[in-house]
Amino acid sequence: MSDPPGLSVGVSVLLQDEAGRVLLQRRGDDGRWGTPGGRLNPGETFLAAAHRELHEETGLSCPGLTLLPLPDGLVDGPDFRHDYPSGQAVFMVGLRAWGTISAAAVEDAAPDDSGETLELGWFALDNLPALSGAVNVASMNLLRARAGLGPLVNSA
Known part of the structure; x- marks a missing residue:
């Protein structure tokens, strides 16, 4: 019998460039693309975690990074179950941070050597x-709605 799903408290970082493109990382665990982000450390604030995760996974910083207000910033509910390749399952609960940086900033990107980030792209x-x-998918749908685009279908 497998363990019941746990909770993962985390933050997602949505970065856009001057053209409105979004920065995504190709993940080392499943080879698909997503926003930088991850779990909070004990006692860490959401915004501090957003800055830390952004730096760890991209080598970039975004001084104007802010938490999105509710309800847009909130990640919670039954749709956010995540099954890791290891077999561990969690329900993700957290907030989204948003900011803008120059597209050229990625030229200086230097993800850490943890293997979480295989590639970055706009x-x-x-x-x-x-x-x-x-x-x-939900984070991209939020950005798409703000740009007047329809929602994606979750194919994950």
Whole structure:
């Protein structure tokens, strides 16, 4: 019998460039694309975690990074179950941070050597790659709605 799903408290970082494209990372665990982000450390604030995760997974910083207000910023509910390749299952609960940086900033990107990030890329909201998990699909749908585009179908 497998363990029941746990909770993962985390943050997603939605970065856009001057053209409205979104920065995504190709993930090392499933090879699909998603936003930088991850779990909070004990005692860490959501915004501090967003800055830390962004730096760890991209080598970039975004001084103007802010938490999105509710309800847009909130990640919760039954749709956000994530099954890791290891077999561990969690329900993700968290917030989204948003900011803008220059597209050229990626030229100086230097993800850490953890293997979480295989590649970084800018993507137009109407031409997104295969996304990793429901949280990334929901985050892209939020950005797409703000740009006047219809929702994606969760194929994760």
